[in-house]
Amino acid sequence: MSVEEFINYCKEYGIVLDSNQADQLLGFMDEVRLMNDQINLTAITEEIPFIDKHLVDSLLCDLDSLPAGAQILDIGTGGGFPGVPLAIKYPELEFFLLDSTAKKLKAVEEITTHLGLTNVHFLAGRAEEYAQESVHREKYQGVTSRGVAGYPLLLELCMPFLKNGGCFYSWKGKKYKEEIKESQNALKILNGEISDIKKHLLLKSDEVHVIIQCRKSGTIPEKYPRNYGTIKKRPL
Template identity: 45%
Template sequence: MNNRIEKLIDLGNQVEITINEKQAEKLIAYMDRLLEKNQYINLTRITEKDEFIKLHLLDSLTLLKLIKNSQASILDVGTGGGFPGIPLAIMLEDAQITLMDSTKKKLNVVQSIAAELGISNVQILHGRAEELGQNSAYREKYEVVTSRAVANLTLLSEYCLPLTKVGGQFLSMKGRDYQDELAAARKPIAVLGGKIVEIEKGLLLQSDYVHVIMNVEKIKPTPDLFPRINGKIKKEAFPV
């Protein structure tokens, strides 16, 4: 077992995430392949491996404590380099995970690495959330929708809640200074059919949290109006 595999397992134990040797090997192999590809296509700004382990791998895995069903259908919105979707796929072999992004090149790279490593429970979905959310093939089809995207919570909720099945969860990873976003998003989340059930602290590093996780339960169908087209979402206030 190499040093980084041992380190990942040890760091997981420290934050109460149990990672076995096979899982750790695959997580580290994914990191290595992704960083190789990152020389040619921008997949991550974090290129130092010890930082990558903490800020991509472990941070993604903090969602595990909130995912109720290990066999869930999971949609990762704005997956980029495959986070949190790929780490979740490695840990939840019985889950079906869809990696969604608007940049096809990134999806193709992530898909090729997953195939190379035998991560067989993932598929890619190229498109924009506001368009897919109005498509009956995807609307309210996923038990868990995740996002580590940088958009504000009101915007993310309009992207993600229409894709979340009633009875499912929308898990949004937000920065430490989330209070103003949360205050602004409470009414829109309710209109979109969601209910904030808890705010969980994510990965603890050096006495501070990388993310908090907004756990939003989908309690009723999203009105047909939502999601609005991208220009309206970004330029117009949420109609509450």
């Protein structure tokens, strides 16, 4: 797909890109697909599915209201999604990509360096451990995660990183209403409130994806997040 074709393709989803951003995004796709021969960054390697399920899906997160210099933490970034596409779309924001697999992070770091991105930073380790460190707890204006874990689990892992008034953006599938219903206790304990739900269709099909926006409106007890085993065994 050419740069112009990609720009027009994104417009169909309401995503506005300039030619430089489009070129960087396509370059990121090419680099990830190439690197994928050495390390498994994604199971999606065909061009159109990659564009739709990785690039477009990431870019649909609306961070327009955040001020320049705002810091965003992407938890469980894997192959760099949604962190890197959003960093390209929002060069005025600072993105911190966290993943427990250092080898994947190193590969993504090599790619972003090659692309000349200067607003992407990397954190190797576990979210529940970083969340207890004062340099990270309640320090971010936004947190993103496309993780496949249940929403109550994600809320406990992600909300402690947010400043008061900050938002957690979570990508979910067609069962999102059930997950939100199961998360009422977690939302209460973690002082979270669902402020927006953005729905879209992947590959212009009936495959529903939503981005749930949860705003933090209070301090979270220091005991959260608990260790991952406990969170998984006994979600809030």
